[in-house]
Amino acid sequence: MRKRLIAAVVAALGLMAAACGGSTTPTAPAAPITIGVSVSQTGDFSGDGKALVQGYDLWAQDINAKGGLNGHKVTMKYVDDTSSAQQVVTNYQNLITVDKVALVFGPFSSLLTIPASTVVARYNYAFPEPAGGGPHVFDRGLTNVFFVQPAAVEDNLVSYTKYLLSLPAGQRPASAAYATQDDPFTQPQVDKAKSLLEAGGIKTSYYKVYPAETTDFTPIALAVANSQADAVILGTQLPDAVAFPKTFVQQHYNPKTIIETTGPDQGAVFSGKLGANTDGIMVPAGWTPDAKAYGNDKFVSEFIAKYGGTSADISADAAEAYSVGQVVDQAAVKANSIDNAKLISTLHNGSYNTIQGPMSFDATGKPVGGVGVYIEQWQSGKAIFVYPATVASAPPEYPKKSWQ
Template sequence: MSHPQRIQPTTRRARSVRRRLRAIAATGVAALTLTGCLSGGSSGGGGGDDDPIVIGISLPLTGDFSEPGKGVQRGYEAWASYVNENGGLLGREVELEILDDQSNADRVASDYEKLINQDGVDLVFGPFSTRLVVPAAQVAKDYGYLFVEPAGAAEEIFTQGFDNLFYAAPAVAQDHYAYLADHIEAMPEDERPETAAYAAMDDPFAQGTAYGLKDRLEEMGVETVVDEVYPPNTTDFGSIANKISDSEADIVVGGTQYQDAVNLIVALRQLDYQPDMATFSTAPTNPEFPEAIGDQTEGILSPTGYTPEAEWETNAEFVEYYTELNDSEPNEDEANAWTTGQVVAAAVEAVGCAEADPECQQQLIDWLRDNEVQTVVGPLTWDGEGRPQGAHLIQQYVDGEIQIVLPEDAAEAELITEKPEW
């Protein structure tokens, strides 16, 4: 059974307001009669000005997606702590109610059902992974809630009719490798890779990143010699690694999360397969990645929507605060979680409400449709389906550190075009 984790304060929610919200949700009343949440910018809603704004969240804290799920949790908790230390939202403290969905799509749906229908949370934030975002977003839509999410980038997210959804990152999965594809296309033809091997987790996001690059490379005439899809719980990559090694592909592309990428790389190294280029989604940006695979990180590429060195207006303060709180710099998962908070907070402060009231929730949705939000991953705007209108950076391990190499105007280091042996 999922047990909620509360982030300060823990018991200040008025019980009478809880009961009233639950009763209204259960009977399907279209609009709450609580005071506030009007377009005039009232700060009230669920009770007095001292009541916290309760935000419901379900995250994969165990199971297949637990590693990035915990990163998102750290980002959410850091954001809530920062907000509360700086006056709260609408002058009210923020309280997070976090459930563990165990990386299970059925469980995440029931978690959001509980958070909204039983617990009467004021707002919701999204989970990690496209697999979990789709069912969670459907529950939020059914109840008319704004749904901002940090880690559901696959195209299927944006074709479900979720008019309440916004992805809090620069680009969708298919576009994550756009800058790398542009660079390869600009290379002299005799220097481009001629063959490519793809190994992707059976996951919409992971496949979306790998196949977005695959489409571009095939348009350039790069031949696909291996195309393998594996279940999310795969741990033995011997067979896939053998196929890739036997193909002698010039570039290997992994549509990966974290542990699968580590296991695949270890298996490829054991076979002494040496590609000219190697790129994996998500995993190389994880701070545990170098320790997990050893010293041979040099030249490995990965798309990222975030770097701690970015010069966006609020990023330096975020990095300083997060680092002091956690004794380490934030990575992409933490940054996207913080960004989710920034996006929702911008709408809340602009509209003047943060309540489980359909009118308030619709005002928040409408405001985000029409406005740009400044975040730690840059300025964000969205199309009508919630797709962000930006691009991911390309990072690479250079001199033992992961650094931005593309696009050139944002580069921290020069791209290594031929990967050293691993």
């Protein structure tokens, strides 16, 4: 009787062990997942939207090549928000409730990220995003937003102001002119630069904010040229980033230094419109094709293989989108899950490597402890890092050469 009982217990244990599978039994592959993104395929941000898709698609290709996101094969689903703050809300609502995507990544610009992040937070989804870094993104008490760039937007021009104020008194610009879109991405940068330069003794000779919907920038550029300021600091997207220098060339106005928040970082898309007159124009940048950051060489070579062109054709937007995927990949491995609650909790801790350098996030999702934003300048037809000296490929060209 006792022997039979022992045999039964041993058999039951054997069955249990078989049922549990054990470590040597192969597991079924994890289910494929869809990641939803609202991108601007039409409207004002369509150029940037295209670059985001390139970056996201390249990351999805890479992650699937190495077995998926924690084993889940990834499919990207894009929906067009027409660059509209209303449509982007509808899109994320539909992606989460109708398409039931597993994860969502962010759209382009603070303008769209702000309304989108509210609806995404309502469904407790993590919201890693590549291009919404305006102050208002972080001041609404949300804990699900993670801005994957090296610094908060308002700090983007801090390096530039440090550079100008580090110049010997005799060379430092005496006056500065500022013009910016009333965009939550551009205006905070310009306003902070203005306050820092004024505190440093650089007189403001012109300051104007213009609506983001403006299409004719010539009158504003004329007013900037009329100020004859030594330094010109512009809060631009691509169209105005091209229009301002063109008007300056037309007016034979040669400031000693000129920096634009966005536009000059878009490679050949920018230089193709200004030709040799790109020389000397600066832009704050956290990424460059030449950077030695984590995985950057691979990103650049794969990008060229997939989309053609040269490294100069790669938009920083694409690099920022790719970085979002890198961050989520590392967080998913760390959390051993792609559950949104676990990802949110994990992303608030530790550091994550990206092609823009390592970064961490504070409680509001603002990047902290990163490498900061550098200054890139067009020199001899190429955009290169020029400040700080630790990353510079060449010294800044100051004063910039006259227009050609």
